Amino acid sequence: MKIALRQLEGNSPGYYALLGALAGVAALGGAAVWTMEHHGHIVTGMNNQIVWGLPHVFAVFLVVAASGALNVASMASVFGKTEFKPLAPLSALLALALLLGGLAVLMLDLGRPDRLIVAMTHYNFKSIFALNIFLYSGFMGFVIAYLWTMMEHSMSRFTPLAGLAAFLWRLALTTGTGSIFGFLVARQAYDSALLAPLFIALSLSYGLAVFQLVLMAAARGSARPLGDCLLARFARLQAIFIAAGLYFVLVYHLTNLYFTKHHDFERFVLLEGGVYTTLFWLGQVLLGGVLPIALLLHPRIGQLRLRIALSAALVVAGGFAQMAVTIIGGQAFPLVMFPGHQVRSSFADGVVNPYSPSLPEWLLGFGGIAVVALIVTLAIKFMDFLPERLDDAAIPTSGPATPTST
Numbered sequence: 001m002k003i004a005l006r007q008l009e010g011n012s013p014g015y016y017a018l019l020g021a022l023a024g025v026a027a028l029g030g031a032a033v034w035t036m037e038h039h040g041h042i043v044t045g046m047n048n049q050i051v052w053g054l055p056h057v058f059a060v061f062l063v064v065a066a067s068g069a070l071n072v073a074s075m076a077s078v079f080g081k082t083e084f085k086p087l088a089p090l091s092a093l094l095a096l097a098l099l100l101g102g103l104a105v106l107m108l109d110l111g112r113p114d115r116l117i118v119a120m121t122h123y124n125f126k127s128i129f130a131l132n133i134f135l136y137s138g139f140m141g142f143v144i145a146y147l148w149t150m151m152e153h154s155m156s157r158f159t160p161l162a163g164l165a166a167f168l169w170r171l172a173l174t175t176g177t178g179s180i181f182g183f184l185v186a187r188q189a190y191d192s193a194l195l196a197p198l199f200i201a202l203s204l205s206y207g208l209a210v211f212q213l214v215l216m217a218a219a220r221g222s223a224r225p226l227g228d229c230l231l232a233r234f235a236r237l238q239a240i241f242i243a244a245g246l247y248f249v250l251v252y253h254l255t256n257l258y259f260t261k262h263h264d265f266e267r268f269v270l271l272e273g274g275v276y277t278t279l280f281w282l283g284q285v286l287l288g289g290v291l292p293i294a295l296l297l298h299p300r301i302g303q304l305r306l307r308i309a310l311s312a313a314l315v316v317a318g319g320f321a322q323m324a325v326t327i328i329g330g331q332a333f334p335l336v337m338f339p340g341h342q343v344r345s346s347f348a349d350g351v352v353n354p355y356s357p358s359l360p361e362w363l364l365g366f367g368g369i370a371v372v373a374l375i376v377t378l379a380i381k382f383m384d385f386l387p388e389r390l391d392d393a394a395i396p397t398s399g400p401a402t403p404t405s406t
Helices: 013-039 054-069 071-077 082-108 113-121 128-151 153-182 195-221 228-258 260-272 275-296 305-332 359-382
Strands: 003-006 403-405
Touching: 013 359, 054 071, 054 082, 054 128, 054 153, 054 195, 054 305, 054 359, 071 082, 071 128, 071 153, 071 195, 082 113, 082 128, 082 153, 082 195, 082 359, 113 128, 128 153, 153 195, 153 305, 195 228, 195 305, 228 260, 228 275, 228 305, 260 275, 260 305, 275 305
Parallel strands: 003 403
Antiparallel strands: none
């Protein structure tokens, strides 16, 4: 069955109000960037000990979610799940938008975004940060090529090959993002090869959660039918992805508990870390993991739209909590300068590093999310990304389904 892809009309007052709101949030993010550039990072909560603050939480989450958002397209082109083919262009678009939003926050939080050209022309190939520049740009190139083969009928024969290349590159991208932390051997919070597969597992649930929210909002806003069977498939997949993420989190902490040198950090995160312990157990594990799985296990989950949307929102909130624990909590735990010895000085050695995010940091993070939403909202208005219908009668369960642009 051919399912047509059509533009969003985007002529309603609600649509323009949404664009205005998103543009306003993005403008506030720009004002926050100007404030930090003009006054310096002294206006933020970051300091000599915690150099990656709240904007990095937003940026890394968006980058990881970008990798996972491509999974819907990969399931169609790489794994032959034909029911997802009509959604493949939207999946690729969302992956690009999330990556661009995440990189925008990351670049604007570095303090000297004008020196990005230096990072792009002078490489230290022993640095995981330099390698990630190639991973980011390569991901964008592969996804754009993949999207082109899907949208241009004369190139459709190359879609499986382009989809496979994009799928393999997204694995490399998420591995590189997790390795940024895994290769930092100086901090007990990181220094683990398990962070690479952990980030891959987390990307599956984060990306699918964002995709579900965007799809449901777009279908509702444009009055396009969305079938219960399709939502039920997504719900079952999401439950599996969340469980996989929780499994790797468990393995990561059990591995740390096995090694004596990591015991102090595990005690900090699991028991004595204050806000970080709360974020871990309440935000990451309970709200971001256990509760969404419980919500999605209902036998008629496809008919429970509010429950699906709530579970996706909880996964996103839990993802931000997890990134905060990993990035900020990992820096808050004091550096072990000389393992096996106690170090005392006037420079806060052995003391948990304080951090409280400032208003510009929050605005920059939400500005990045607004940029993502603006890209998607404008793209679906001017190009054919949304299927005309996704009701149960239109979605094939077997055989080919070729999306067509009209």
